[in-house]
Amino acid sequence: MEDRLRISISGIRGKVPQALNVEIASKFASAFSSYLEKGTMALCRDCRESSRMLALSSISSVSASGLDCIDFGRLPTPFLQFFLNKNNYSGGLSVSAGHNPSPWNAILLLDSEGFYLDASEGPEVFNIYEAGWFEKAPWDKLGKIKESVFPFHLYLEALSKIVHFKEIKKAGFKITADPCNGAVSPFLKPYSQFFGLKTITLNDETDKPFSHSPEPSIENSSQAEAVVKATDSDLGFLLNSDGSRISLVSEKGKGLSEEMTLPLCLISLKGKIKKVVSTVASSSLVDWAAKETNLKVIRTKVGQSSVTHTMLAEESKAGGEGSGSFAFLPFSPGYDSLLALTLILDLMARKGKKMSEIISPFPLLVRKKIKIGVSPIKIYRVMDQLEEKYSKENPDYTDGIRVNRKNAWFIIRPSLTEFILRIMIEGKDQKSISSIEEEIKERIEI
Amino acid sequence: MRISDLKISISGIRGIVGQSLTPQLILKFSEAFSSFIGEGEIGVAQDTRPSGNMLKYSVFSGLLSCGATPIDMGILPIPSLQVYVKSKKLKGGISITASHNPVEWNALKLIKKGGFFLNLYEAEELLDYYYQGKFKRVHKSGIIKKEAHSFRIHENKILRTVNTQAIKKKRPKVIIDPCGGAASPYVKNYLENLGAEAICINDQLSDGFPRNPEPLPENIEKLCESVKKYGADIGFAQDADADRLAVVDEKAKPIGEEYTLALAVKHYLSYKQKSPVVVNLSTSRVMEDITKKMGVKLIKTKVGEINVSSKMLEIGAKIGGEGNGGIINTEVHACRDSFTGMALILEYLACSDKSISQLRQELPTYKMIKKKVKASFSDRKRIFNLITSKFKQGQVNTEDGIRIDYPEFWLHVRPSNTEPVMRIIIEGKEEKLINSIYSEIKERL
Numbered sequence: 001m002e003d004r005l006r007i008s009i010s011g012i013r014g015k016v017p018q019a020l021n022v023e024i025a026s027k028f029a030s031a032f033s034s035y036l037e038k039g040t041m042a043l044c045r046d047c048r049e050s051s052r053m054l055a056l057s058s059i060s061s062v063s064a065s066g067l068d069c070i071d072f073g074r075l076p077t078p079f080l081q082f083f084l085n086k087n088n089y090s091g092g093l094s095v096s097a098g099h100n101p102s103p104w105n106a107i108l109l110l111d112s113e114g115f116y117l118d119a120s121e122g123p124e125v126f127n128i129y130e131a132g133w134f135e136k137a138p139w140d141k142l143g144k145i146k147e148s149v150f151p152f153h154l155y156l157e158a159l160s161k162i163v164h165f166k167e168i169k170k171a172g173f174k175i176t177a178d179p180c181n182g183a184v185s186p187f188l189k190p191y192s193q194f195f196g197l198k199t200i201t202l203n204d205e206t207d208k209p210f211s212h213s214p215e216p217s218i219e220n221s222s223q224a225e226a227v228v229k230a231t232d233s234d235l236g237f238l239l240n241s242d243g244s245r246i247s248l249v250s251e252k253g254k255g256l257s258e259e260m261t262l263p264l265c266l267i268s269l270k271g272k273i274k275k276v277v278s279t280v281a282s283s284s285l286v287d288w289a290a291k292e293t294n295l296k297v298i299r300t301k302v303g304q305s306s307v308t309h310t311m312l313a314e315e316s317k318a319g320g321e322g323s324g325s326f327a328f329l330p331f332s333p334g335y336d337s338l339l340a341l342t343l344i345l346d347l348m349a350r351k352g353k354k355m356s357e358i359i360s361p362f363p364l365l366v367r368k369k370i371k372i373g374v375s376p377i378k379i380y381r382v383m384d385q386l387e388e389k390y391s392k393e394n395p396d397y398t399d400g401i402r403v404n405r406k407n408a409w410f411i412i413r414p415s416l417t418e419f420i421l422r423i424m425i426e427g428k429d430q431k432s433i434s435s436i437e438e439e440i441k442e443r444i445e446i
Numbered sequence: 447m448r449i450s451d452l453k454i455s456i457s458g459i460r461g462i463v464g465q466s467l468t469p470q471l472i473l474k475f476s477e478a479f480s481s482f483i484g485e486g487e488i489g490v491a492q493d494t495r496p497s498g499n500m501l502k503y504s505v506f507s508g509l510l511s512c513g514a515t516p517i518d519m520g521i522l523p524i525p526s527l528q529v530y531v532k533s534k535k536l537k538g539g540i541s542i543t544a545s546h547n548p549v550e551w552n553a554l555k556l557i558k559k560g561g562f563f564l565n566l567y568e569a570e571e572l573l574d575y576y577y578q579g580k581f582k583r584v585h586k587s588g589i590i591k592k593e594a595h596s597f598r599i600h601e602n603k604i605l606r607t608v609n610t611q612a613i614k615k616k617r618p619k620v621i622i623d624p625c626g627g628a629a630s631p632y633v634k635n636y637l638e639n640l641g642a643e644a645i646c647i648n649d650q651l652s653d654g655f656p657r658n659p660e661p662l663p664e665n666i667e668k669l670c671e672s673v674k675k676y677g678a679d680i681g682f683a684q685d686a687d688a689d690r691l692a693v694v695d696e697k698a699k700p701i702g703e704e705y706t707l708a709l710a711v712k713h714y715l716s717y718k719q720k721s722p723v724v725v726n727l728s729t730s731r732v733m734e735d736i737t738k739k740m741g742v743k744l745i746k747t748k749v750g751e752i753n754v755s756s757k758m759l760e761i762g763a764k765i766g767g768e769g770n771g772g773i774i775n776t777e778v779h780a781c782r783d784s785f786t787g788m789a790l791i792l793e794y795l796a797c798s799d800k801s802i803s804q805l806r807q808e809l810p811t812y813k814m815i816k817k818k819v820k821a822s823f824s825d826r827k828r829i830f831n832l833i834t835s836k837f838k839q840g841q842v843n844t845e846d847g848i849r850i851d852y853p854e855f856w857l858h859v860r861p862s863n864t865e866p867v868m869r870i871i872i873e874g875k876e877e878k879l880i881n882s883i884y885s886e887i888k889e890r891l
Contacts, residue, residue: 015585016583016585017511017583017584017585021511021583022473022477022507022508022510022511022583023470023473023474023477025507026469026470026473026504026507027470030468030469030470049585049586049587050585050586050587051587052510052587052589052590053506053507053510053511053587054507056503056504056506056507056510057469057473057503057504057507057508057511059503060469060472060473060500060501060502060503060504060507061469061470061504063469063499063500063503064463064464064468064469064500102585103585134468136464136465136468137464138463138464138465138550139462139463139464139495139496139497139549139550139552140496140653140654141464142463142464142496142497142499142500143500145499145500145503
């Protein structure tokens with residue numbers, strides 16, 4: 001089970017080297033560049049110990065297929081998506097496993113606009129991969145390989161235009177950043193200078209292994225919580241390895257659930273948006289925030305691909321997930337942690353309120369996220385059995401099984417990225433979610 | 447029978463880019479090499495073929511994947527890489543070059559500790575890694591180091607072994623044709639440092655190599671013209687990875703690649719020191735004449751640089767090489783090295799105070815035919831049988847294919863390591879005789 005490769009539109013993902021290795025990266029890059037229109041592909045990678053070798057073999061394959069190659073080296077995936085969105089390229093490839101722990105890595109495929117491939121494009125690439133049907137350019141038509149530096153000033157300029165730049169600058173916030181030694185680390189200094197922030201940064205050594213699990217969450221917040229308290233910061237935050245997710249720490253040094261990020265972004269954008277796309281696995285805080293700001297909520301399957309493509313289809317500018325992910329199409333099609341952070345700083349600056357004050361009207365909800373390892377052979381059989389057991393409660397089958405009850409709701413679904421069942425239970429009190437947890441565990445037969 | 451242009455053999459991996467030589471194959475081969483060599487630093491050099499860049503990324507990735515640390519040495523001649531691997535005590539080296547093959551080809555040449563090619567057993571072990579796909583992959587890949595000044599180490603080593611003062615005094619005018627290959631960025635400056643006046647032609651790639659990269663007389667017409675035009679004392683031609691050297695005399699005539707080695711060896715034995723000489727079984731008899739006259743031993747080995755260089759180190763021979771223009775001087779390094787060759791021949795010009803055509807005339811003249819015929823494995827056996835039954839009276843040597851010696855001529859028939867062909871070499875004093883022997887063999891095939 002540990003050795004298996006997970007191939008989906010959320011990436012080609014696995015543990016290095018037993019599941020994912022340079023040979024597989026090389027073939028996927030060949031398949032993807034054979035699928036794309038001729039032109040130039042842009043590439044980047046996060047700071048994982050295996051990312052460099054996977055990126056190098058990908059670059060070689062892109063060149064061999066006849067596409068030129070622009071290599072940004074270490075760069076957050078959302079920056080690459082921003083770049084693709086503003087420029088004319090054939091597509092993009094990022095070597096990054098975002099929130100997965102260290103031996104994992106992934107190859108993410110991006111279209112010419114910077115979106116994740118959609119549910120029909122992804123399988124096309126996988127078919128080319130399986131068939132080994134790769135373009136082979138002759139020696140004088142090989143793609144040129146160019147190393148390049150990401151134009152971060154353009155990114156910052158675009159970001160400043162969607163927020164109240166002067167107010168943020170004037171507020172002069174003190175913030176504590178924990179990028180988890182990930183790809184955003186080197187950008188925090190110029191970002192802080194640009195927005196007039198006094199930033200205390202922990203874990204920004206990109207050559208070192210992850211300081212803790214790269215998943216932004218309350219469990220991983222303790223370091224940032226302590227530093228926020230010690231330095232009297234106005235806000236603290238945690239990022240994943242490629243800067244697509246963010247969770248916050250209030251000025252009181254209290255870690256906030258990653259589920260709070262999306263509702264806070266929606267409140268910040270009040271009046272500028274009419275709809276929001278989220279997933280069936282995201283907190284009902286989204287519904288609350290949508291009500292406060294007069295938004296229509298559209299819920300879809302989990303994953304950046306389905307959320308952002310639904311945003312396009314539903315003409316919704318905003319979208320995101322409870323994992324601490326947020327995208328705003330007028331800015332970029334990628335889940336982008338610095339975008340979310342800037343929107344939240346904007347909110348704090350305009351309201352002149354502290355983070356704990358901003359979240360005080362939020363409904364008090366308790367939630368539990370559970371992972372249960374299930375072998376890939378059994379996972380769909382288990383889902384089948386659960387469907388039967390819950391069929392009377394009129395479940396939502398958009399992604400896995402979602403059941404709404406009076407004081408709580410829960411979702412059980414197979415992960416897109418790992419061989420696990422992901423379960424989330426959210427309710428008004430601890431008692432109701434505990435009883436649901438027991439019930440689910442009883443009903444799952446592995 | 448379909449013969450693929452891909453050749454995975456003990457000589458490495460070779461094929462045509464855009465057809466058989468894919469990034470995936472190069473990647474796997476580099477992983478096999480890295481697994482075979484173990485963790486440590488591996489120098490990576492390339493010749494000037496445009497496909498070198500694409501392949502280099504796969505080589506880096508494959509090396510990192512199995513725990514090695516690649517050193518990016520950029521465009522560099524293969525002897526310079528070998529010298530570097532030895533002097534910096536690297537674990538090994540990879541040169542991305544298809545040496546004398548046309549520009550659409552490329553290949554990996556593999557170098558082990560000490561700066562040598564792999565021997566037969568090592569190459570077999572490497573191929574086991576490759577075919578079994580059992581690579582020693584790691585999840586933490588290291589970094590890539592860079593080295594831009596590696597040629598200087600090679601050059602300084604050569605300069606210490608020759609009398610540059612004598613060359614400077616004479617200041618011969620040299621035309622150099624590196625065929626737009628790996629020597630191009632370095633060779634003019636190198637010749638100036640040796641004490642020559644150097645004019646470089648064909649120093650760039652445009653739509654492929656400016657000429658066929660094999661430095662045979664028929665491929666170096668432009669060099670001959672330039673020698674004439676500039677009134678030069680000598681012309682040199684290198685192949686794309688700069689291990690082989692051809693010489694053109696002051697009368698603009700190519701002296702033939704067999705005589706490159708002969709001049710260098712004769713000079714070494716006459717003006718520098720006595721030493722046994724090692725050559726391969728396909729090398730001209732002129733070497734026998736020279737060594738007999740100088741009273742030193744001549745030893746013949748199987749064809750292939752590693753066979754000659756190992757034998758040289760084993761018996762402590764200082765000078766030797768292969769008849770195709772590959773000169774080895776172990777004082778620099780036990781590898782074929784066109785730069786060492788140029789140094790010795792220029793020193794010869796200076797010490798003897800004679801012209802190249804005079805020096806050439808002092809050597810006996812032989813005629814040599816080098817042919818290759820397409821041959822599968824079954825053909826090979828038939829050809830061997832034919833040769834042995836036809837030339838029963840001669841002295842037979844079966845160390846590497848079949849070599850048969852007669853007083854008037856010798857012939858050597860062996861399967862190639864790099865192409866699906868048999869190489870046939872016949873040498874004698876009488877052109878008529880060797881031509882008739884060749885047509886006799888050809889008729890029977």
